[in-house]
Amino acid sequence: MANTAARSAAVEKKIDEILSKMTIEEKVGQMQQLAANMDAAKLDEYRKMGTIGSFLHVLGNDTQKYIEPAEKSRLGIKPIFGIDAIHGHALLKGATVFPSQLAAACTFDEQLVEKMGEVTAKEVAADGLDWVFSPVLCMGRDLRWGRIDETFGEDTEVVARLGAAIIKGYQKDGLVAACAKHYIAYGEATGGRDAYDSQVTERRVREVLLKPFKAAADAEVMSVMTAYGSIDGKPFTTSRKWLTDILKDELGFNGLIVTDWDNYKALVHGQRVCEDLCEACKDGILAGNDMCMYTDVFYNAAIEAVKNGEIPMSAIDDSVRRILRMKARLGLLDGMPARKLPPRSVIGCAEHAAINYEVAKESAVLLKNNGVLPLGDVKSVAVIGLNADDVGAQYGDWTYYSHPNPNPQATPKDSVYTLLKGVREVFGDARVTYAKGCVIEDGDCGADSDKAMDEAVACAKAADVAVVVIGDRLKYNGEGKDVAQPILRGRQIELLKRVKAVNHKVVAVLVNGKPLVLSEAEGYCDAIVETFNGGDMCGLAAARLIKGEENFGGKLPISFPCGVGSGPDYYNQYDYWHGGRYADVKHENPYPFGFGLSYSRFEYSAPVLSAGKAKRDGAVRVSVTVKNASDVDGKETVQLYFRDRVCKMLTPVRKLLDFKKVFIGAGESKTVTFDVAVADLGYYDENCVYTVDAGAFDFYVSGDGINFGHAELIVE
Structure with missing residues (x-):
């Protein structure tokens, strides 16, 4: 304890020394974060200043061109590089791509989730980056919301414990800073509409939503990200009550608060609570935000607001102190102990792939089994479905397929296992055939979807077992992709029905970003396996599980919907309801929170x-x-x-x-x-x-x- 106190005193003394030398421009510069994919001319202008505090979505060797101007600046304060490493360092092709948070939550395994964070931190740090915008501590309770896949599910205890575990993994050995997001009630937006107003009370926030952020603060998370939305009409970006009074003071969070993408501009042009950027900067900084993500005009507007006396220097100093404190913890300030960074060879290495396999295996959930599983040694397997061999769909959101710029035609790395690849390897002595099967969205199977359907049926008819991969696509899964109906789209139900008519062993494997209505589909399936967005090793793990080389141990961290419009279907609701059910859907949910079958009894x-x-x-x-x-x-x-x-x-x-x-x-x-x-x-x-x-x-x-x-x- 004495050594920790001495180090803290040394850090604060160093920060006092730096603050005493800084100009207003240098201080506000530290509060600005810019993105690598913004306007190139503007980015270059800011980069050359050497005083910008942070850059986002810069990869690998590109960091050096941002570091050099900073080192040559008057105070030589290095920038911190942030990245959306939501499930692995997945924006970098070749890095380990883990199952999504929702999939990982199916493990109910804090130690495994901590390892997931530790591996991600090593690969991010080896790539020269410092800060991961993860974990997401929002609740996945309205299945219309596009970002369900980023959550640890619907329960506050699970979210709190797994969130704290992955934070410990990220920040182990001080390799990277974690960022708990989105504070707060972001996932509670009305109608599942991303970044919309949240119709919740303070009591509901305290009962359900605050606990994971308290756990994050207790785990000494280095940063928290402000939610886009609002509560009772008050944007979180301007709420001193929630950012300062509750988060910083009541919960004891002493890290930095960063806004979400372009929040300051949203206060003016979207939410319309501020007349201009100067007012937005004033309201945001006084509320408790320490760093502005992306809004490039923040720099000049905040300086103007300080010079006009609208923002006191004490508020600026408090924010800069928090930013410099995080940089000190990461060894980015002169005189502070430097991190020992891993070599680049750890990125996507075999050791990390082995851990990734364990996460994928433990996250698969057996939803239904009428005795058809395990398959054991069969002579022929028909693998059917677009998602059986689509890496982008299997990864889900926040990978090099989707960010920082959409790239649906990206070429996957060689080491990734789709289910088709996994089945071919695991059932090596069997005859394995493949057919795409049906349309999920327009153009999936070319112009002739009937022909594709017929080919899939013929494939199933000639096999001992049909493994049909169903689910959703990136078009219906991820940020900004809220849906009114969490259903199996296109002709997937028809595909299952026709396959079942010609094969008495139908195993459905779900590749999807959120629970979907299965009430009709399940009748055509002898077994159903949920993998969500399972990452690199999903196909291998799923193939070994259905063969019987591994045993299922995953449980659902989120409830499946009883029907379209029946939500929210989360388990821990109030029970006083006249009638106790909707008159037009089956009330008993066969796949609720906590459910999962096994080969054991x-x-x-x-x-x-x-x-x-x-x-x-x-x-x-x-x-x-x-x-x-x-x-x-x-x-x-x-x-x-x-x-x-x-x-x-x-x-x-x-x-x-x-x-x-x-x-x-x-x-x-x-x-x-x-x-x-x-x-x-x-x-x-x-x-x-x-x-x-x-x-x-x-x-x-x-x-x-x-x-x-x-x-x-x-x-x-």
Whole structure:
């Protein structure tokens, strides 16, 4: 502790020294971030100044042309290079592309997700970059939102724990700075409309949305990104309450806050809450934003606002101090310990591919199996579907296919496994045939989609098993691609129906950015496997899983929709509803949060409490014995939920309190225990004050989100 305090004192002394020498222009320059794909002439003008604080989407050796002017500037402060490494350093072709956050959340494995962050940090740092704009800590609860794939799902406990885990991985050894985003309620936008107003209350934010950012602050995340949207009509970019009073002061976040892309300009031309950029800069800086992403006119407008007395120098100094503090932690200030950067050879290396394979394997979820899986050794396999051999669709958003500029015709790297490639390798002794099958969007199969459909049916008819890859495409998945209907588009249902008519073994594999309505499709499938956007190794992992060389262990971090228009379908809703269901769709969700099948069969004992009563400042232990009643070793995610049976405020039907993923050998039993602090069973009252009531609490233990064991606790 003494050494840490001494280092902190040395850093603050260094920052004081730098601040005392800086002009207004140099200070505001540090608060400006510019993008490599902006207007080339403007970018070059700013680059030559040598005083811009950060650059975005610069890759590899290109960093040097930005570093040299900075080193030659009066104070020699190096810029920090940011990158959207959402699931690996995926904007760089050749780097490791991991499964999306949503896919990775299916692992329910904090250690594996931390490794995912650690690998990404090594590859980003080896490429000469410093700052990853990840993780996304928004909730995936409205499936119309295009960015569902970037979330860790719908539950605050899962998002908080996996978010903190990947932050620890990113910032291990000080290689890169992580950025928790988007603060806050971004995913709650009305109608799933990206960057729109969020119709939530402060109580809902505190009950559901704030916990992941508190976990991020506790994990010492170096930065937080401001959300585009608004709450109750107030843009987050100008909200001092949320940025300063709550995030910086209440949560104790001492890193820097960066706006999202062009937020300042949006205040003027989109949200229309500021008359001009000077007012936008004033409102944004005084609210608590420390750095402006992309809006290039911020530099001159902020300087003008300072000189006019609209922005006090103390506010500028606080922001610059936070920026310099992060640079010091990354070894970018003279006199600070430099990072030991990995060699470029780590980018896409075999060791990282092995970790990536584990993430892909553990993230696959078996949704349905009527006994057709595992396939074992079959003589012939028909692989059908556009997404069976489309790397761009398999990757999803935020890779070199989509950013910083759309490149749908990008050539994939050789090491990526589509499902087709995986099946050909894993089922090496079988005859493997392939057909595209059907249209998902116009032009997918050329002019004659009927011919493509007929070819797929003929392919399926001649095979022992048909593996049909269905899902969505980048057109319907990612930022700015909100959809009104989360469905299987084009002729995919027809394809499944026709394939099922000629083959009695149909295995559907989903490659998609979000849960889709499967109510009609599932009737034509003997097995369904969810991979979401599974990254480089998805095809190999999925092929080994369906053959039976590996066992499924993934669970859903997000609920599938009961039908079009039935959402939101997240599990932890209030339960008072006249009728209790929509009259036109099946109410029981077959694929809810926490669900996932296995080749193992797990049996649960009734949960047992260490005591039937506890004080409000006390604790209780919940124990459950889980038996693997099969001859297949497996992993099971044991989930503990609770409910305050009678509460002065509405509370959900149940709320995830804890989870543990355990390995249980064939025929073995394990007792899983959860230590619960009674203080964690509380709620926020109408004044947003956290409280715990006396009375009865129900505990529920489950392995599938459908079947629950029950125990009761009385809090005195």
